[in-house]
Amino acid sequence: MYQFFVDDAQVHEHEIVIEGSDVNHIRNVLRMKIDERIRISNMSGKAYFCHITLITEDMVVAEIDSEDDNGTELSNRITLFQGLPKGDKMELIIQKAVELGVYKIVPVSMKNCVVKLDEKKAAKKVERWQAIAESAAKQSKRTIIPLIDKPVPYKLALEKAGKLDVTLVPYENERGMDATRQIMGQIKKGQSVGIVIGPEGGFAPEEIKLADDNDMHRISLGRRILRTETAGLATLAMLVFNLDS
Missing domain, CATH: 2.40.240.20 (Hypothetical PUA domain-like; domain 1)
Structure with missing residues (x-):
């Protein structure tokens, strides 16, 4: 249908x-x-x-x-704060994140981002990305079209994330899936959730410290190093497993 x-x-x-x-x-x-x-x-x-x-x-x-009384939406509104990746990786991230149930995606400019977008280029990119989100929402029978926000600096992204109930920061130097299971298991239905993902070069030390200073949860996604286009989707899939009814 x-x-x-x-x-x-x-x-x-x-x-x-x-x-x-x-x-x-x-x-x-x-x-x-x-x-x-x-x-x-x-x-x-x-x-x-x-x-x-x-x-x-x-x-x-x-x-x-x-x-449709049941709908297809999660009870949790999940926002993905994605460090800007190279090439067309953002298009893949948006498509798959929408399929997995993300509520909003915020592209984030970070220290190790190779991509630098001026205001004009950013506007064109967001228009393209929003069209991809709409197409993915249709394909996956979403009840809403997730919003693709305009790119923001890292500090502003953390401010936005700080307003959510829970924010997860997958970090390659973090160890222990038990802690990840425990943190995700404590998220209640209806809570707003943020996921902050670094770019190809990862988080700069000062960036991960800022996340710590804002009481965000650093988590592990396993013993393997995931690419930036994989990390957010893996986190979303884990959340869907825990939260979808």
């Missing part, structure tokens, strides 16, 4: 109107027909099972069959 997203104003009492680029996708790419079933989510986080009743050049109308 295909998934689509609409604004709240497009949801009516008995039907939902799909407009914009999704109309062309439904008509000419998916070649969907009348009575085919689809799942639609609005910006308020509600999802509906529907069937198509009308397809025109400008709109697709779907009648609401039922509301």
Whole structure:
């Protein structure tokens, strides 16, 4: 069953109107027909099972069959603070993190980041990254489209992370999965969680000290050194195992 997203104003009492680029996708790419079933989510986080009743050049109308009461979202809102990686690794990270249930991704400029983005380049990147998040949300039947924030400096990222209930900092010099299991096991459903991931060059000593000073939990992800594009996803997978119902 295909998934689509609409604004709240497009949801009516008995039907939902799909407009914009999704109309062309439904008509000419998916070649969907009348009575085919689809799942639609609005910006308020509600999802509906529907069937198509009308397809025109400008709109697709779907009648609401039922509301998806179970949904697909975690009860915990998880924010991934990702040190900017090289090349197109960020695209992979966003795609897979969305599939795993991340709520928001904040790209972070850190001392060992090779990539340096000015404001103009950053805006274009965020636009591209947000489109990838939307596509991944559709594919994985998310009820919301996770937000991709604009890149921020490391200190500002820690300020944002400090407002969350729990923040995890996977660190290659940390040892002991028992401590990781214990910390993750103490996270309660409904708590907000942050994950801070260093770039290819890892955390600078002063950066990891700042995380310690802000009472964030340094954790191990095992005895092997993980790449930056793997570390955040591995942490998310562990959290999903512990938190998903």
